[in-house]
Amino acid sequence: MKSRLATYFGIPNLNVLKIPGSGQQHVPCHVGLCRKYRMSKESLAEQIANRLRRDILRGKLLPGMSVKERDIAAEIGVSRTPIREAIRILSKEGLVELRPSRSPIVALSDMSEVSDQIEVLVALEKLSAELACKNASSDEIKHLSDITDYMANHFDSTDPLDMFEIDMSFHTAIAAASGNKALADTHGTFLRRLWRARYLSAIQKRNRDRVVNHHTAILDALRAGDGTAARDAIDNHLQHLARDIRSVIEQETATESE
């Protein structure tokens, strides 16, 4: 019997053959085989964290739901140890909330928390843009340019979710172009935390021209190496985003309290 984990991650039969109740004595090490067969260099815990993160961000696990170690372990077919570790990873990212001697729950972010996070994200991204003006390589600029072009040309013919991810990659690329790793990491953390709110907003408030214009303005400032203009362009872009997110959340909470 092939474990659900194997199925989920597309690991072939030769790997992770698990007979329920047989213990783990003769089961090959996942990581080891993964590495040997060049399948995955992540530890089980990281893979599980990725899986749970996606489930949370996509809404399969809703805010407030409890995340039980044993249940998830049984569902995936691994022991509790890597599940625990995955949950800790997600808690550090702010996606789940640990409670002493209780099940962790999927973090429920109210409006004020989301607003706070947006505020920080804006500051980080403005700094990213400013630094990118000095440090971005021509390749990185081209990458940003390609993303913008693609969005302009395929906005209406692409799945909204895909387009959303492309949009995200634009912002991630700016953070990367800053050349400041600590900044890019932290920026990425906040982007992930806001993923769900951004996603909900993005699929509702689709506005090709606005997005493309904003991105173009940012790109122009980066090309010109004008730090102040880049900050302003980012600020303008994200203030619109913040407004959209707020309106979506208000709408969502209003629906819930009906």
Add this chain to the structure above:
Amino acid sequence: MKSRLATYFGIPNLNVLKIPGSGQQHVPCHVGLCRKYRMSKESLAEQIANRLRRDILRGKLLPGMSVKERDIAAEIGVSRTPIREAIRILSKEGLVELRPSRSPIVALSDMSEVSDQIEVLVALEKLSAELACKNASSDEIKHLSDITDYMANHFDSTDPLDMFEIDMSFHTAIAAASGNKALADTHGTFLRRLWRARYLSAIQKRNRDRVVNHHTAILDALRAGDGTAARDAIDNHLQHLARDIRSVIEQETATESE
């Protein structure tokens, strides 16, 4: 026999009585007793993380040293499980570096990384100050004022390490006064990451007047609710700090390569 952990954390005899080799069957739960006796609400892993964090930041564990789960577990007298978790916590804070299938090592922050982190810290603290202008309560302002007064009056008669921690609390208090929890948390993370570099710099470049003047300027801006002035004052203060840190690190690396 009292375990070293108990000794280390000042936990009295009734708690965490551990007979080496006796297993854990009849040993009371640390957390439980801790809570019952109002001793500590932290889990073992968190306590260990705190201990290791201090050891790293104070220089007992030097950058580049390996952090072996088994050794630490044996030294403290607990199992590897909470040690693992503690190490993960520290890795998320950037204090230790995880390596696949290798011992984690204490993060060695070269100049460029520290510079990057300072850059982010400055941005976060400028935002904190700006927000604090709007959101700080009179109590919070008074707290900041008290800290500044204390530093002015006791700078030379206080242990440099204590004075350093007081200085840190000034900056933490500003972040808290922003009213933005996500911001305060992230700011705290960067402050911790830079603890060692800041500490080394602080004990070398003691300059009462400069620090007090800077803090006073920041405080005045906060009182006036002048966001721009607050940002500038913070920026000025931290640019001096950055310069000091850089010079200390240059000096340190020069000494090492002798």
Add this chain to the structure above:
DNA sequence: TTTTCTCCGATGGTATACCATCTTTCGCGG
């Protein structure tokens, strides 16, 4: 019927055992 208390099940925390991998060292052949 309501309230309180007790007990048990669910769940997270910790300890221990085992496995895969990597590193290092030692031995053998050139």
Add this chain to the structure above:
DNA sequence: CCGCGAAAGATGGTATACCATCGGAGAAAA
């Protein structure tokens, strides 16, 4: 003497077992 390979030790990754705690269900008392 040198280089290569195999075996053993060190170390992180995972599985499993046990314990303390907490909350709710059910019983007992008001």
